[in-house]
Amino acid sequence: MGERRYRSAxxxxxxxxxxxxxxxxxxxxxxxPRLQLRSLSAVTSAVWLAAYGLFVLSENSMVLSAAIFIxxxxxxxxxxxxxxxxxxxxxxxxxxxxxxxSYASGRESTTFIEMGQxxxxxxxxxxxxxxxxxxxxxxxxxxGDPQGVSExxxxxxxxxxxxxxxxxxxxxxxxxxxxxxxxxxxSGIK
Amino acid sequence: MVxxxxxPSCCSSAESGILIGRWISEQNSAVILAVVHFPFxxxxxxxxxxxxxxxxxxxxxxxxxxxxxxxxxxxxLSEFLEDLGTIFSHEPWIQISKEGDSKFWSCSTLQKHSxxxxxxxxxxxxxxxxxxxxxxxxxxxxxxxxxxxxxxxxSKLSAVFDTVAKSxxxxxxxxxxxxxxxxxxxQSDGVExxxxxxxxxxxxxxxxxxxTFLLSLISGICRSRVLKFWPLSxxxxxxxxxxxxxxxxxxxxxxxxxxxxxxxxxxMRKANIFVSxxxxxxxxxxxxxxxxRKNRIGHLADTLIPVADHVAxxxxxxxxxxxxxxxxxxxxxxxxxxxxxxxxxxxxxxxxYIHLMSPFIxxxxxxxxxxxxxxxxxxxxILSDIIALLTFHIYCFYVYGARLYCLKIYGLSSLWRLFRxxxxxxxxxxxxxxxxxxxxxxxxxxxxQGLIHLLVDLIDSLPLYSIILRLCRSYxxxxxxxxxxxxxxxxxxxxxxxxxNPLSYGSVIQTYRLPTYSCYPKDSWTSLCKKxxxxxxxxxxxxxxxxxx
Numbered sequence: 001m002g003e004r005r006y007r008s009a010x011x012x013x014x015x016x017x018x019x020x021x022x023x024x025x026x027x028x029x030x031x032x033p034r035l036q037l038r039s040l041s042a043v044t045s046a047v048w049l050a051a052y053g054l055f056v057l058s059e060n061s062m063v064l065s066a067a068i069f070i071x072x073x074x075x076x077x078x079x080x081x082x083x084x085x086x087x088x089x090x091x092x093x094x095x096x097x098x099x100x101x102s103y104a105s106g107r108e109s110t111t112f113i114e115m116g117q118x119x120x121x122x123x124x125x126x127x128x129x130x131x132x133x134x135x136x137x138x139x140x141x142x143x144g145d146p147q148g149v150s151e152x153x154x155x156x157x158x159x160x161x162x163x164x165x166x167x168x169x170x171x172x173x174x175x176x177x178x179x180x181x182x183x184x185x186x187s188g189i190k
Numbered sequence: 191m192v193x194x195x196x197x198p199s200c201c202s203s204a205e206s207g208i209l210i211g212r213w214i215s216e217q218n219s220a221v222i223l224a225v226v227h228f229p230f231x232x233x234x235x236x237x238x239x240x241x242x243x244x245x246x247x248x249x250x251x252x253x254x255x256x257x258x259x260x261x262x263x264x265x266x267l268s269e270f271l272e273d274l275g276t277i278f279s280h281e282p283w284i285q286i287s288k289e290g291d292s293k294f295w296s297c298s299t300l301q302k303h304s305x306x307x308x309x310x311x312x313x314x315x316x317x318x319x320x321x322x323x324x325x326x327x328x329x330x331x332x333x334x335x336x337x338x339x340x341x342x343x344x345s346k347l348s349a350v351f352d353t354v355a356k357s358x359x360x361x362x363x364x365x366x367x368x369x370x371x372x373x374x375x376x377q378s379d380g381v382e383x384x385x386x387x388x389x390x391x392x393x394x395x396x397x398x399x400x401x402t403f404l405l406s407l408i409s410g411i412c413r414s415r416v417l418k419f420w421p422l423s424x425x426x427x428x429x430x431x432x433x434x435x436x437x438x439x440x441x442x443x444x445x446x447x448x449x450x451x452x453x454x455x456x457x458m459r460k461a462n463i464f465v466s467x468x469x470x471x472x473x474x475x476x477x478x479x480x481x482x483r484k485n486r487i488g489h490l491a492d493t494l495i496p497v498a499d500h501v502a503x504x505x506x507x508x509x510x511x512x513x514x515x516x517x518x519x520x521x522x523x524x525x526x527x528x529x530x531x532x533x534x535x536x537x538x539x540x541x542x543y544i545h546l547m548s549p550f551i552x553x554x555x556x557x558x559x560x561x562x563x564x565x566x567x568x569x570x571x572i573l574s575d576i577i578a579l580l581t582f583h584i585y586c587f588y589v590y591g592a593r594l595y596c597l598k599i600y601g602l603s604s605l606w607r608l609f610r611x612x613x614x615x616x617x618x619x620x621x622x623x624x625x626x627x628x629x630x631x632x633x634x635x636x637x638x639q640g641l642i643h644l645l646v647d648l649i650d651s652l653p654l655y656s657i658i659l660r661l662c663r664s665y666x667x668x669x670x671x672x673x674x675x676x677x678x679x680x681x682x683x684x685x686x687x688x689x690x691n692p693l694s695y696g697s698v699i700q701t702y703r704l705p706t707y708s709c710y711p712k713d714s715w716t717s718l719c720k721k722x723x724x725x726x727x728x729x730x731x732x733x734x735x736x737x738x739x
Contacts, residue, residue, distance in 0.1 A: 021675050022684040024192055024311055090673065092686070094192040094218070095313065095346075098673055110672040110691055114346055 006165035008032075009133045014159050018172060024093030024179060028169050031086045032159040035079075035104060047071055080105040084158035089169065093176045097121075097138060099155060111153075115180060117141050119149060121173045123166050134163045136170060192311045193299060194219035195284060196350055196688070198319040201225050202288075204374040206257045206267070208274060209284065210239065212248055212353045217346045220253050220284060221353045223319075223360055224375040232277050234370045246356045254284030254299075275300055286314075294679040312683040315673070318690075319376040321665040322354045323361070325690050326454050328669055328701065347671055401446035409439065431571040434646065438565065441467060458656055458702050465655040466704070470565035477569055478562045487559060491552035495544065498580065502541045505584075509533055533587055540583040567646045574642040581635050588632045653702035657695065664692035 003017045012033045019027045051067030083104040090098040096114040103109075119141040123134055136155045142148035156166075196211075196219065204225045211222040226235060235252065242250050255271040268287075275283040283300040297312045327348050361377045363369060426432045441463045451457035481487060513530040547554075562569035578585075660667055668690045676685040693701075 021678050022311065022313075024313075025675065025684050027675065090675070092313070092673065092684075095194065095315075095673070095686075100672075112670050112672055112691065116346065 004168075006161050009128075009131065009160040009162060014161050014165070016161070016165050016168060018168070024176060025091070026172050026176060027088060027090045028172055029086055029088035030156055030159045030161055030165070030169075032084055034085075035083060040075075044071055076105075079103070080107060087156050087159055089155060089173070091173055091176045093179050097173075099138075099153070101158070113138060113140070113153065118177075121170065121177065123163070123170055124152075124154075133160065134166055135160070136166050191218045192313055193282070193284075194313045194315060195286070195297065195683075196221045196315050196317055197286070198222060198224075198376065199316045199687075200319055200376045200378075201256075201374050202316075204256065204258060206259070207255075207374070208235075208252055208278070209254045209256050209286070210250055211253050212250055213253055213280070214346075214349055214353075217349070219346065219350075221350050222253060223250065223354065223357050224373045224378075225256050226252075227372040227374065230371060236278075238371050242357070242360055245359055248353055248356045250357065250360070251280060252278035253280055254286065257285075257287040259287070259289060272300065293677060294682040294685075297683045313686060314683045315686045315688050316676075317350075317688040318665075319354060319361075321690055322351055323358065323376075324663075325351065325665050325668040327351045328667065328693055328697070330669075351668075398446045398448060401442065402448075405439065405443055405446060409443075412439075429575050430643070430646075431568060431575050434567055434571045435564070437650070438467070438568070455702075458653070459704065461655040462653040462702060462704060465658065466650075466652065467565070469654060470567055470649065471563070473566040474562045474564060474569055477566060478559065481559055481562070487555050488552055491555050494551060495548050498544050499541065502537050505537055506534060509537075529590075533590075536583055536586060567649050570642055570646050570649075574639055574646075577635065577639060577642075584632060584635065651703045651705070653699060653704060656698050656702040660692065660695060660698050665690045667693040667698060669693040669697065 003015050005013055005015050008014045014033065015031045017029045017031070019029075021027065047067055047070065051063050055061065055063045080103060084101050085104050086102045088100045088102075090100070092098070094115055096112055097118060098110060098112045100108055100110045117140050119139040121136065121138050124137055126133055126135060135157070138153040138155065139149045140151040140153065142150035156169075161169075194217070201222070201224070205227050207225045207227040208230075209222050210224055210226055211220060213220050239250050239252070242248075255274055257267060257271060259267065268285075271285060272283075281301065284297070285300065286295055286297045288295045295314070297314060299310070299312070329345070329348075360373070361375050362381060363371075363373060364378050364381050365372065365374075366380070445460055445464055445467075451460055509530050513526050558572060559569075561572065656667070670691045672689050672691045674687045674689065676687055678685065
């Protein structure tokens with residue numbers, strides 16, 4: 001269904017892609033800004049300058065090789081564990097909601113929440129430092145109390161899209177969640 | 191409501207036939223377990239299914255028909271398959287058909303007694319039968335600790351996993367068996383078995399019996415009256431080596447018991463203990479082979495006595511300095527002399543005993559080193575005990591100094607309200623500096639002992655088998671599932687692939703860690719420092735289960 005550009009809470013450009021696989025299955029993916037070459041070179045040069053300064057002071061060449069190793073391993077760990085490339089939400093009516101984060105190194109971390117546990121999908125406000133940001137979250141049903149909420153699962157935590165993008169995602173999700181309320185012969189497990 | 195059909199990927203290329211599996215009506219989903227091929231006699235199929243139902247307690251029934259036609263769609267076959275629906279009455283009757291090599295199958299349902307005739311949406315979920323059968327689904331840790339049984343009902347996926355896991359007997363017949371029923375499932379090309387596993391199963395029964403017999407002998411000796419006299423029993427309870435050996439003995443008893451493990455937790459626990467023991471003994475033997483080469487034991491024994499001498503000399507110098515005028519402070523000479531001479535006599539006694547034992551040290555070390563073959567943890571415990579025994583005199587000094595310091599602190603705090611503004615008590619100065627200097631050495635010893643105990647704890651409680659399983663066969667420990675959307679075509683049902691999402695390493699360790707005996711929790715380092723400052727006594731060899739003083 002195409003891609004549209006929005007902005008994240010900090011001003012960086014993000015892109016939302018919506019795909020409809022069937023009447024009850026939708027996939028919504030938010031793509032985060034890529035790693036910038038200039039910030040990477042800035043950090044690398046800073047680390048190497050500091051290491052060279054230490055080398056001049058201490059006359060020990062181990063400092064230089066240590067700086068190279070630190071830069072390499074730091075980059076690998078950053079790409080594999082920290083830098084998120086894309087966060088996606090797959091809503092399958094009557095099965096559940098799947099939340100996937102794909103990292104820059106290709107690793108994917110997935111969580112699947114069954115439809116019986118999902119109470120609702122809402123947009124919440126949060127105060128973060130000096131800003132008020134909006135975030136989308138899934139409310140999980142408390143098995144003991146039908147009105148209670150046992151857990152709040154926040155979505156799109158790395159990309160943090162702004163309210164206009166969140167409203168699109170919210171509308172798509174609610175269309176599918178509505179279907180489970182209108183299903184006539186579902187005996188339903190509460 | 192949407193109809194979900196869980197189809198095993200191994201049956202994608204099976205010949206035409208009827209589908210058998212379990213229908214979960216609350217969730218409107220059908221879990222297909224196998225395909226029965228033509229020709230068959232309906233009565234025999236029903237008999238077979240009722241037998242399977244009786245053994246596995248899973249309500250297996252005929253759910254629908256499957257047609258895999260290489261040529262164009264045959265009209266007569268489709269009518270024949272619809273008629274089958276009347277013989278095996280099942281509501282709703284699922285019909286799946288695949289044409290040629292097309293990826294997109296058509297799936298429809300026949301409802302005879304439904305009140306709303308509209309077409310409901312169908313989702314086709316492919317699953318890997320072997321992995322789902324072997325996998326164990328772990329509930330999220332928050333719900334596992336709560337005693338809510340309703341949580342189980344709300345999980346649809348655990349019902350699917352349960353169904354496949356309990357129907358193991360259905361997968362035991364393959365196509366080389368001569369029976370009236372011809373099935374296709376993941377094992378129908380030949381039942382998998384491993385010669386090594388079968389041989390080990392046969393050998394394990396007499397091995398377990400022998401081990402149980404030996405263990406009962408050993409525990410009988412340990413419990414005999416001879417070892418229960420007061421000085422000996424006190425010694426056994428204080429040495430960490432004996433605790434560790436008792437712990438390992440208990441582990442061996444768990445492994446060698448004849449009862450089969452009842453559930454997943456017990457099975458994993460047994461496997462973890464077995465692997466942990468094996469690796470422990472292997473590392474211990476490695477350590478032993480390194481230690482006994484090039485006369486390292488002799489070198490160790492040779493350096494031990496000079497080190498003890500050196501420490502004693504340093505302590506004597508320190509006491510002489512304190513008995514004089516340390517840093518120009520004026521002291522209470524009488525108390526100085528008494529305490530100083532008392533401690534010097536202690537050191538003299540200790541050095542005399544060490545010199546008395548010096549010819550035997552090498553032999554003792556040699557024989558004690560042999561016990562490293564019982565495991566690396568035992569070797570580490572012996573090291574910790576040797577350190578404790580060698581620095582026992584320092585511990586005595588610490589006790590005396592700490593008790594005096596403690597008394598002074600209590601006395602002062604009670605008198606502080608009455609005696610505000612009085613002169614600094616010289617006596618307190620004397621005991622103060624002495625216990626601070628001793629505390630440095632004492633702190634070092636306590637830290638080293640604490641590190642050794644921590645290492646032993648870590649080795650004891652790490653579930654090695656679970657970690658190796660998570661590394662090599664990650665589908666056995668499942669935290670959940672993940673779905674992948676396959677290629678779609680308009681008008682055909684939604685196609686999804688269900689894969690297993692493995693448990694994270696942190697959760698593996700948290701779920702399967704073995705209980706240990708030592709009591710060094712995370713926050714004990716702060717309480718340790720607090721106790722040092724206030725003068726309360728620290729008992730480095732107190733274990734869990736003993737009453738705290």
